[in-house]
Amino acid sequence: MSLSSVVMYLLVCALAPLLPGIATRTKSLLTGRRGSPVWQLYADLAKLFRKGAVYSRTTTLVFRAAPVVLIATSLLAAGLLPLDGRSALLAFPGDLVGFAGLLALGRFALVLAGLDTGSSFEGMGASREVMVATFAEPALFLGFVVLALATGRMSLEEMLGVPLASVWSGSAPSLVLAAASFFMVLLAETSRVPVDDPATHLELTMIHEVMILDHSGPDLGLILLAGSLKLALFGTLVTSALVPRGGMAPFSSGLVLIAGLVVIAVGVGMVESVMARLRMNRLPQFLVAASALAGLAVILELQRP
Amino acid sequence: MSPLGLGVALILLGGVMPLIFRRRPRLGGLGFQAGLFGGGALGLYWAGSSLASSGPLAADPLSAWFVLLILAVGVPASGYGVRYLASERGHGSRAGAHGLFAVLLVALVGVATATSVGSFLIAWEVMAVSAYLLVIFECDKVESRRAGLVYLIVTHVSTLALILMFSIWSGAAPNASFAALGAAAPHLGPRLPWVLWLSLIGFCIKAGAVPVHFWLPGAHAAAPSHVSAMMSGVMIKTGIYGLLRTAQLLGVVPPWWGWLLVLLGVASGLLGVLWALAQHDLKRLLAYHSVENIGIILIGVGTGALGVSYGRPSVALLGFAGALLHTLNHGLFKSLLFLGAGVVSRAAGTLAIDRLGGLARSAPRTAAAFLLGSAAISGLPPLNGFVSEWVVARGLLTAAGGQASPRGAVVVIAGLGLIGGLAVACFTKVNGTIFLGHPRDGAVRYGPDPEPGMLAPMLALAAACVLLGALPMLGVVPATKVAELVSGYPDSGVVGSGIEGVTRLAIGVLALGIIGWAFSRWLVRRQSVAEAATWACGAVGLTARAQYTASSYADPLLTAVGPATGLRIVRQPRALSTHPTDVVLDGIARPIWNRVLSLGSRARMLQTGRLRWYLLYVVLTVSALLVYLGTKVRQP
Numbered sequence: 001m002s003l004s005s006v007v008m009y010l011l012v013c014a015l016a017p018l019l020p021g022i023a024t025r026t027k028s029l030l031t032g033r034r035g036s037p038v039w040q041l042y043a044d045l046a047k048l049f050r051k052g053a054v055y056s057r058t059t060t061l062v063f064r065a066a067p068v069v070l071i072a073t074s075l076l077a078a079g080l081l082p083l084d085g086r087s088a089l090l091a092f093p094g095d096l097v098g099f100a101g102l103l104a105l106g107r108f109a110l111v112l113a114g115l116d117t118g119s120s121f122e123g124m125g126a127s128r129e130v131m132v133a134t135f136a137e138p139a140l141f142l143g144f145v146v147l148a149l150a151t152g153r154m155s156l157e158e159m160l161g162v163p164l165a166s167v168w169s170g171s172a173p174s175l176v177l178a179a180a181s182f183f184m185v186l187l188a189e190t191s192r193v194p195v196d197d198p199a200t201h202l203e204l205t206m207i208h209e210v211m212i213l214d215h216s217g218p219d220l221g222l223i224l225l226a227g228s229l230k231l232a233l234f235g236t237l238v239t240s241a242l243v244p245r246g247g248m249a250p251f252s253s254g255l256v257l258i259a260g261l262v263v264i265a266v267g268v269g270m271v272e273s274v275m276a277r278l279r280m281n282r283l284p285q286f287l288v289a290a291s292a293l294a295g296l297a298v299i300l301e302l303q304r305p
Numbered sequence: 306m307s308p309l310g311l312g313v314a315l316i317l318l319g320g321v322m323p324l325i326f327r328r329r330p331r332l333g334g335l336g337f338q339a340g341l342f343g344g345g346a347l348g349l350y351w352a353g354s355s356l357a358s359s360g361p362l363a364a365d366p367l368s369a370w371f372v373l374l375i376l377a378v379g380v381p382a383s384g385y386g387v388r389y390l391a392s393e394r395g396h397g398s399r400a401g402a403h404g405l406f407a408v409l410l411v412a413l414v415g416v417a418t419a420t421s422v423g424s425f426l427i428a429w430e431v432m433a434v435s436a437y438l439l440v441i442f443e444c445d446k447v448e449s450r451r452a453g454l455v456y457l458i459v460t461h462v463s464t465l466a467l468i469l470m471f472s473i474w475s476g477a478a479p480n481a482s483f484a485a486l487g488a489a490a491p492h493l494g495p496r497l498p499w500v501l502w503l504s505l506i507g508f509c510i511k512a513g514a515v516p517v518h519f520w521l522p523g524a525h526a527a528a529p530s531h532v533s534a535m536m537s538g539v540m541i542k543t544g545i546y547g548l549l550r551t552a553q554l555l556g557v558v559p560p561w562w563g564w565l566l567v568l569l570g571v572a573s574g575l576l577g578v579l580w581a582l583a584q585h586d587l588k589r590l591l592a593y594h595s596v597e598n599i600g601i602i603l604i605g606v607g608t609g610a611l612g613v614s615y616g617r618p619s620v621a622l623l624g625f626a627g628a629l630l631h632t633l634n635h636g637l638f639k640s641l642l643f644l645g646a647g648v649v650s651r652a653a654g655t656l657a658i659d660r661l662g663g664l665a666r667s668a669p670r671t672a673a674a675f676l677l678g679s680a681a682i683s684g685l686p687p688l689n690g691f692v693s694e695w696v697v698a699r700g701l702l703t704a705a706g707g708q709a710s711p712r713g714a715v716v717v718i719a720g721l722g723l724i725g726g727l728a729v730a731c732f733t734k735v736n737g738t739i740f741l742g743h744p745r746d747g748a749v750r751y752g753p754d755p756e757p758g759m760l761a762p763m764l765a766l767a768a769a770c771v772l773l774g775a776l777p778m779l780g781v782v783p784a785t786k787v788a789e790l791v792s793g794y795p796d797s798g799v800v801g802s803g804i805e806g807v808t809r810l811a812i813g814v815l816a817l818g819i820i821g822w823a824f825s826r827w828l829v830r831r832q833s834v835a836e837a838a839t840w841a842c843g844a845v846g847l848t849a850r851a852q853y854t855a856s857s858y859a860d861p862l863l864t865a866v867g868p869a870t871g872l873r874i875v876r877q878p879r880a881l882s883t884h885p886t887d888v889v890l891d892g893i894a895r896p897i898w899n900r901v902l903s904l905g906s907r908a909r910m911l912q913t914g915r916l917r918w919y920l921l922y923v924v925l926t927v928s929a930l931l932v933y934l935g936t937k938v939r940q941p
Binding site for chain 1: 662663665666669672676680683684685686691694695696698699702703705706712713715716718719720721722723725726727729730732733736737738741742743802803804805806807809810813814817818820821822824825828829831832833834835836837838839840841842847849851852853857858859860861862864865
């Protein structure tokens with residue numbers, strides 16, 4: 001842990017809500033509309049945090065606790081990444097299992113909250129959400145395996161930090177493939193087109209949105225905030241695999257990360273404006289393709305002398 | 306007398322109490338409990354001190370580790386069992402079941418502590434038979450008897466394989482003690498492949514690994530809940546014990562053995578959890594999860610064996626330590642879940658998940674304990690399942706670190722990730738359908754939480770899951786010591802490195818969770834909190850039947866995976882259901898069994914029931930033997 005990592009952590013957490021705004025704005029501009037301002041999510045959050053909540057009589061404590069678990073795990077997962085390019089707030093060998101475990105814990109809570117309402121819609125959303133997340137899991141791990149093979153290290157801090165910078169040029173092809181796989185996982189995990197459509201208006205076609213249908217007020221705010229953080233987390237994975245920041249000074253490294261996140265948010269918006277969402281039964285194939293990309297990169301790494 | 310010997314005697318004494326006080330079941334139950342708690346405490350003390358001390362007189366750490374597992378699960382399960390069986394009516398003898406439970410416990414301890422082939426096999430057989438008798442406790446049900454029969458046949462195939470293995474092995478040794486077998490290991494020569502294959506068959510059958518898992522779901526679901534907890538949490542682990550003991554005695558194993566174990570582990574892990582996802586009887590579902598977790602353990606054992614084969618000490622230590630740790634952890638959370646399943650069947654009168662819903666309202670403590678066990682088995686931080694999967698994953702990652710084999714084993718980590726994701730899917734299904742939402746079947750009436758005596762063992766197991774998750778060194782340090790014995794390499798601190806990071810992660814989850822909870826409650830309280838019906842997107846009058854069921858919840862995942870894995874999805878106009886099919890049992894084991902039966906009925910021709918024929922057989926046998934001996938003596 002260093003001062004720059006703390007500063008970057010706070011900065012990324014504070015700026016994360018901009019990312020969905022940037023994506024939406026990109027889509028609006030590309031489709032010939034003006035669109036909402038990029039800081040729309042801040043306004044939404046401020047509004048939601050000032051509101052009260054309505055709870056279904058069917059729900060239990062699980063429903064109330066889930067948004068808290070989600071935000072806590074997302075914040076902790078961000079602490080495992082070397083946001084300044086050098087050090088993470090918390091690093092230990094094998095912490096990539098912790099990263100995946102934390103995200104899984106957040107999902108476990110949120111999916112249960114969906115089932116807690118006893119609504120057929122939210123059950124549907126929960127069912128689809130776990131399907132998508134389950135198929136995303138091997139792709140994420142294979143991406144980590146590529147990083148581990150390239151660097152020979154075992155913690156995310158090193159796999160994405162200084163050791164990666166020194167081996168980057170030798171493993172560039174496989175790292176680019178891994179980054180592509182991470183980007184596909186990002187689209188799935190953050191419920192964007194072509195996996196899910198955040199702008200859809202029909203509950204029957206939703207995945208993530210329909211699962212959190214009953215959350216209101218501060219609870220909904222926490223879920224939205226965690227969603228934007230997740231975009232930042234996976235964006236950091238993509239950026240770090242593409243641009244080795246281990247050798248840079250903290251300031252320029254931070255700048256590169258933020259620029260990278262903005263570019264990724266724009267990319268998400270561009271994907272959204274040129275593609276329709278996939279049919280529900282095509283989703284596993286999309287994610288298997290992500291695993292295949294990462295698997296190819298693993299093979300490249302294993303063959304490298 | 307060692308504390309363990311005294312403990313075993315006390316357990317047996319406790320076991321006969323219900324038989325002595327048959328007329329006064331309460332006194333008998335009390336005696337049973339006193340004996341098991343006292344004996345269990347002594348045994349745990351023995352195991353704990355053996356694992357803590359390092360002198361030459363200390364007991365074998367591998368035995369001590371498994372005794373720890375057996376008693377840590379057995380004692381709470383027995384406390385639960387006394388009350389669970391107290392309300393059973395119309396099945397087998399309750400006093401007999403208690404006695405058999407004590408025998409099973411002692412036989413398990415015997416398996417773990419035997420130092421020679423003879424005592425090992427005797428304990429193994431006593432364990433198998435006492436477990437069989439407990440499986441058919443509800444012998445008035447035909448499915449219990451059938452499951453028991455399948456189990457009995459399969460477990461004897463396993464015993465047969467082990468008898469063959471040990472006789473081949475001890476042929477190269479002066480006597481049949483484990484020490485002598487270990488000394489003879491380098492001189493096995495052409496016998497080594499036989500020993501390796503037979504150990505794999507014998508022990509994997511007992512462990513319930515794919516493809517010899519098919520006896521497991523039926524047997525574990527048929528037994529009373531506390532016995533299921535014992536079988537799923539502990540008894541199948543004797544297979545793991547056998548594999549580890551074999552690896553330890555052999556010293557160096559060829560690489561194919563490790564690769565095969567890893568492969569079996571991945572297959573068991575993935576198929577086990579997929580079948581669990583398609584299964585909607587709670588106890589059978591939990592039994593399939595045992596197949597899954599045995600898979601994770603086998604991945605660890607295989608990684609350890611690969612580390613030994615390729616001379617990579619840290620890979621070997623991490624693999625074995627992870628396997629050992631997951632063996633203990635799975636014992637704790639799986640028995641917790643089975644005890645919870647017993648409560649569900651008591652409270653609701655059914656284990657069919659699709660008929661349940663909203664049980665958390667009438668039984669909140671059971672729901673909380675079950676939820677915690679579910680999170681632990683899904684490998685989520687900050688609980689113990691996460692710690693052991695982390696150690697196994699680190700073993701695989703360490704393998705990737707070097708330039709030499711077994712570098713490619715690291716891709717197995719993606720399998721671990723997929724298993725974890727599917728486990729999350731399955732346990733959200735279980736908790737969401739049983740405990741949350743609305744009751745799905747109006748005919749099911751819900752009872753309250755059980756009496757404290759049944760709740761306390763579950764809470765104790767849940768506390769152990771939290772403790773080993775938040776303070777992982779409690780488990781990792783002794784597991785490392787055992788892994789040193791199994792692998793034959795001294796630990797240079799590689800297993801424990803980063804363990805404080807896991808603790809920090811656990812503290813972080815708890816601290817941020819508490820802060821976040823306070824924050825969100827503060828935000829909500831500042832404004833109005835209203836209660837209303839669940840928002841149904843404008844629809845009015847949705848009934849509880851409109852809820853997602855366990856089948857429909859699992860459907861997208863199962864449809865995507867397809868029928869290749871032996872899943873069956875039935876779509877009817879008014880209902881959807883998913884089922885796992887037992888490919889091995891129906892396709893292979895049953896035809897073989899039918900063949901054996903038809904051969905047997907043909908052999909019945911010999912049994913005429915007439916004395917003169919039997920006398921003829923005797924005369925023929927004796928003369929054949931005489932001829933054989935005569936020809937043999939003449940040779941130089």
